[in-house]
Amino acid sequence: MKKAIFPGSFDPITLGHFDIVERGVSLFDELIIAIGVNSDKKYMFSLEERIKFIEDCFKDNPKIKVVTYKGLTVDFCTKNKVDFILRGLRNPADFEFEKAIAHTNRDLAPVETIFLLTAASTSYISSSIVREVIRHGGDYTKLVPKTVRI
Ligand code: ADP
Numbered sequence: 001m002k003k004a005i006f007p008g009s010f011d012p013i014t015l016g017h018f019d020i021v022e023r024g025v026s027l028f029d030e031l032i033i034a035i036g037v038n039s040d041k042k043y044m045f046s047l048e049e050r051i052k053f054i055e056d057c058f059k060d061n062p063k064i065k066v067v068t069y070k071g072l073t074v075d076f077c078t079k080n081k082v083d084f085i086l087r088g089l090r091n092p093a094d095f096e097f098e099k100a101i102a103h104t105n106r107d108l109a110p111v112e113t114i115f116l117l118t119a120a121s122t123s124y125i126s127s128s129i130v131r132e133v134i135r136h137g138g139d140y141t142k143l144v145p146k147t148v149r150i
Helices: 015-027 045-059 073-079 092-108 127-135
Strands: 002-008 032-038 064-069 082-087 112-117
Touching: 002 015, 002 073, 002 112, 015 032, 015 082, 015 112, 032 045, 032 073, 045 064, 073 092, 092 112
Parallel strands: 002 032, 002 082, 032 064, 082 112
Antiparallel strands: none
8 A cells, every 4th residue: 555645834735735635646545644743833824724724625535634743754654654755846946955855764764755846837836925925915715725714
C-alpha cells in the first residue's frame, strides 16, 4: 500500500494546495494531509478551522485523510509507515528550500519526497498572500476552495 503525506501549515488551504492534492492522490493508495503544529508560530486560523476547511474539501474522497502532527515529518512517516512525502513546487525559491529539506529527510529516514509542479493557474497563490488579502478585506474567495469561508 503506497501511503503519502502532504505536510504543511494550510493557514488556510488554497487552490494551489487543492490542485497538488487532486493530482497527487492518483499516485498513491492513501494521501494524508498533515497539518504541522508549531506552538511558536502565530496562525490566522485555529487548528480546528484549518482541519474543517480541508476535511470539508475532500469529504467525498475516501483516499484522503486529514491529521495533525507535532515534531519532525520523518518521525511521523516512520511511526505511521508512510514512504512518501508530497510537496508542491512553484518557483526556484521553493526548489532550493525543498531540496535542502528533502536531502535532510533522506539522511534521517528512508522516505522519498515526490514533487509536483504547480498548475500554471495557481502558481502565484500562497497562504500568506491569501491572509494579506483577508486582512485588507479583499475578495479571497477566488484563491481558496469553497469550503474556506470566514
Ligand atoms: P509550509 O508551511 O510547509 O510551507 P504550506 O501550507 O505553505 O506549508 O505549503 C505546503 C506545501 O504546499 C508546500 O510543498 C508548498 O510548496 C505547496 N504549495 C503551496 N502553495 C502552492 C501552490 N500555489 N502551488 C503548488 N504548491 C503549493
